[in-house]
Amino acid sequence: MMSLSSSVHHFKTFISLPSRFVATARMSTKAAAPAFDGEVAQLYIKFFEQLTPTWERHIAALKAHGVTKPATVLDVASGPGQPACLVAQTFPEALVRSTDFSPDMVSQAEARVKAAGLSSRVSCHVLDMQSMSDIKDSSQTVVTVSFGLMFSPDLPVALREIKRVLAPGGVMTASVWVDVPMLPMLGKVMTKVLGHAPPPPPINPMSLAEKAALDVPLAGEGLKIVADEQCEVTMVLGDEPEVTWKMGMIPILPKLRELEAEGRSDVMTVAKKAFLEVVAPWTDSTGLVKMPTATYRLVTVVKE
Numbered sequence: 093m094m095s096l097s098s099s100v101h102h103f104k105t106f107i108s109l110p111s112r113f114v115a116t117a118r119m120s121t122k123a124a125a126p127a128f129d130g131e132v133a134q135l136y137i138k139f140f141e142q143l144t145p146t147w148e149r150h151i152a153a154l155k156a157h158g159v160t161k162p163a164t165v166l167d168v169a170s171g172p173g174q175p176a177c178l179v180a181q182t183f184p185e186a187l188v189r190s191t192d193f194s195p196d197m198v199s200q201a202e203a204r205v206k207a208a209g210l211s212s213r214v215s216c217h218v219l220d221m222q223s224m225s226d227i228k229d230s231s232q233t234v235v236t237v238s239f240g241l242m243f244s245p246d247l248p249v250a251l252r253e254i255k256r257v258l259a260p261g262g263v264m265t266a267s268v269w270v271d272v273p274m275l276p277m278l279g280k281v282m283t284k285v286l287g288h289a290p291p292p293p294p295i296n297p298m299s300l301a302e303k304a305a306l307d308v309p310l311a312g313e314g315l316k317i318v319a320d321e322q323c324e325v326t327m328v329l330g331d332e333p334e335v336t337w338k339m340g341m342i343p344i345l346p347k348l349r350e351l352e353a354e355g356r357s358d359v360m361t362v363a364k365k366a367f368l369e370v371v372a373p374w375t376d377s378t379g380l381v382k383m384p385t386a387t388y389r390l391v392t393v394v395k396e
Contacts, residue, residue: 137172137200139339142327143238146388147175149323150236150265151182153392157263157319162186162233166257168221169193169240173201173214179236180214186233191219221250227257235264239388242268242300251313258395264315265392268300270322273384277370278344284366285351285359303389310393319392329371329381336381337367 154162165188167176176190188210190201201216217226221237221244235254244250254264275298282290300306310317329336341348341363351359375381 135335135339135342135345136197138330138335139327139342140171140174143325144174144178146267146323146325146390147178147238149321149390150175150238150267151178153265153319153321153390154234154236154263157392157394159183159234159263164232165189165234165236166227166232167191168219168235168237168254169243170201170216170238171197173197173204173216175236175238176201176214176216177204177208177210179234180210181208184213186213188214189219189227190214190216191221193218193220221253222246224253224257229256230259230262232257233259233262235262237264237266239267239269239297241266241306242297243295245295247300247309248313251309251315255313255315255395260395262395263392264395265390266306267323267388267390268306269297269386270301270389271387272298273386274327274340277340277367277383280370281341281363281366282344282347285348285363300389306389306391310391314396315393316396317391318394321390322387323390324385324387326385327383329383331378331380333379336379337364340367340371340381 160183162183163186165176165179165183165186167179167188167190170176170190170192171194173190176188180186180188190198190205192198192201195218198216198218205211205214205216219226221240235258237254241247241250258264279290307317329339338345344363348359348363371381371383374383
């Protein structure tokens with residue numbers, strides 16, 4: 093719904109982004125898409141699946157508000173498409189749009205939708221939440237955004253677009269991170285790699301952790317919060333050493349690759365060693381790495 097647009101996305105772009113991203117914190121969201129292509133996209137899919145309980149909470153929130161047969165659903169920051177597929181499977185009469193600003197993610201979503209047999213009802217699109225001109229006014233019964241709003245360069249603009257496409261009485265569910273223990277872990281790894289503390293991220297995944305940071309823009313755009321809950325999710329990185337450490341490094345892999353290309357031949361070795369040291373307290377006797385519980389906020393919002 094994730095997406096680092098996801099979650100996460102979706103759960104995306106945590107700290108120390110590649111230099112091409114650091115020029116300005118108010119860049120177009122499209123500029124961030126390459127960070128989730130190729131190997132990183134494949135790893136992100138594995139990580140993203142850990143967030144299934146969070147998408148299920150979106151569904152529960154919609155049902156609690158009385159949404160049972162939405163005609164149209166727009167899933168913003170859908171990443172590789174799992175949120176949109178779950179929505180389509182839950183509401184079999186709905187036409188669902190799975191959207192993300194990363195073309196590679198959208199390709200992954202298309203494959204997932206096809207494999208799930210949902211192609212007749214789920215369409216996949218490259219979409220910047222700042223400008224959704226391809227979507228008609230008041231055309232969406234529901235909008236879902238899983239861990240995506242915090243990555244908007246201009247949140248009021250994104251919320252204005254969401255309000256525009258929502259039908260009168262339409263509902264949005266949105267989740268934002270409140271506490272993510274993974275972030276300090278990444279900061280410690282990057283400190284080892286760089287030899288000093290990394291700079292603040294140009295796009296902060298925790299930017300909406302404080303209630304007012306989300307509530308004030310929502311109210312400013314005339315969107316009313318009708319339900320508000322704090323939830324938890326635990327992410328397991330697995331017990332395959334090579335996969336586990338890369339999954340843990342997803343948000344900073346692009347930066348590590350950049351440093352490697354600039355001549356830091358030891359960067360991956362240093363990063364892996366630092367990662368294993370940091371996660372040692374979260375690793376059991378079998379090598380399974382289980383992150384401490386993360387906390388997120390889920391709001392249900394209505395266009396009156």
